[in-house]
Amino acid sequence: MTALFPDFDLESAALGRGAGCVVGVDEVGRGPLAGPVTAAAVRLDPANMPAGLADSKRLSPKRRAQIFLEIVRLADVCVAHASVEEIDRMNILAASHLAMCRAIAGLSRPPDHALIDGNLLPRDLPCAGQAVIKGDARCLSIAAASIAAKVTRDRLMVDLSQQHPGYGWERNAGYGSQQHLAALRDLGVTPHHRRSFRPVHNILYQDKSISD
Numbered sequence: 001m002t003a004l005f006p007d008f009d010l011e012s013a014a015l016g017r018g019a020g021c022v023v024g025v026d027e028v029g030r031g032p033l034a035g036p037v038t039a040a041a042v043r044l045d046p047a048n049m050p051a052g053l054a055d056s057k058r059l060s061p062k063r064r065a066q067i068f069l070e071i072v073r074l075a076d077v078c079v080a081h082a083s084v085e086e087i088d089r090m091n092i093l094a095a096s097h098l099a100m101c102r103a104i105a106g107l108s109r110p111p112d113h114a115l116i117d118g119n120l121l122p123r124d125l126p127c128a129g130q131a132v133i134k135g136d137a138r139c140l141s142i143a144a145a146s147i148a149a150k151v152t153r154d155r156l157m158v159d160l161s162q163q164h165p166g167y168g169w170e171r172n173a174g175y176g177s178q179q180h181l182a183a184l185r186d187l188g189v190t191p192h193h194r195r196s197f198r199p200v201h202n203i204l205y206q207d208k209s210i211s212d
Contacts, residue, residue, distance in 0.1 A: 006053060006143040008046060010115055010132065019113040019128070023076075024141025025103060026117040027096045028056070028149040032174030033184070033200055034167070034193045035157050036081035037092065039099035040148035041107055041114070043076040044141050050074050055136040056146040061154070068151040071144050078106030079152045088196040097122030103145075117142045164190045 014022045027039040044050075050070035052063065059067070071077055080102035082095035090098070101124050104114060113128045117135035135142035154173055161169035166187050168179040174192075176199055184193070184203055193200045 006055070006136070006138055006140045008044075008049075008140050010130070010139050011044070011046070011141055014113040014115070014130070019111075021109050021111040022113045022115065022141065023104065023107065023111040024115045024117075024135070024139055024143070024145045025100050026136055026142050026145040026149055027099055028146065028153050029174070030092050030096055031176075032172075032194075033176050033180065033197050034084070034169065034174035034190065035153065035160060036083050037087060037096050037099050038079060038081050038149045038153035038156070039096065039103045040077065040079045040145040040152070041100070041103035041111075042071060042141050042144040042148060043107060043109070043111065044144060045074060048074050049140070050144065053140050053143045053147070055143055056150040057136070059147070064147050064151050067147055071148055075144060076108050077144075077148055078103045079148055080106055081153075081156075084192055084194050087194050091196070092194075093120075097124070101125060115139050115142055117146065160192055164192065 011022045023041045023043045025041045027037060029037040050067055052067050056064055080099050082099040087095040100122050104126060111127050116129050116131050119131050119133050121129045121131050132139055136146040157169040157173045167183040168177060172180050189200055189204055195201060
C-alpha cells in the first residue's frame with residue numbers, strides 16, 4: 001500500500017471556490033482512559049509553510065516538537081480541549097467535536113471553510129466544512145493540526161503524571177496500557193479518569209459492589 005503524503009490541494013480548491021480563510025482541524029485523545037480530548041485548528045500561509053509537515057503518528061516526539069514550534073511561528077493556531085467531565089456527560093464523539101469548535105473559535109480570524117479530519121462534521125461547526133477521511137495523511141493543514149494537538153496533549157499528560165504518579169501517563173498519554181490498567185486496579189481512579197469508559201467504569205462499579 002502506497003503511503004499518502006499531505007498536500008495543499010484541498011485548501012487550494014476551497015480558496016479557488018471563493019473561501020477567504022481555510023483551516024485544517026484535527027483531534028487527539030478519543031481513545032485514552034484519562035485526560036481531556038484535544039483539538040487544534042490551523043490556518044497555514046501557503047507562501048510560508050512549516051517544513052516537514054506530516055501525519056503526527058508518523059513523526060518521532062522530537063520531530064513533532066520541532067515542527068510544532070514552526071507551526072506556531074508561521075501559522076494561525078489554536079488548541080482547545082473538552083474536559084473529562086464533558087466527555088462523560090455528552091460522549092467522546094460529541095466532546096471531540098466540541099473541542100474542534102472551540103479551537104476554530106479561538107483563531108485570530110474566523111474561517112470560511114474548515115477541513116475536518118474524519119468522516120463527520122461537528123454539528124455546531126461555525127462555517128462551511130468538509131470531512132476528510134485520513135485527513136492528517138492527505139491535507140497539510142490537517143497534518144499541522146494533528147501535530148499541534150498531539151504535542152499539546154502529550155505535554156499536558158506529562159504534567160498530570162507528576163500530580164498522579166504511577167499510571168505512566170508520561171509514556172502512555174492516558175491510553176489503556178498494561179501499566180495504566182494495573183495502576184487503575186492498584187491505585188484507584190483519579191479525577192482525570194473518564195468514568196464513562198468501560199475499564200474505569202468497571203473498577204468503580206466493582207468497588208461499589210464490594211462496598212455494598
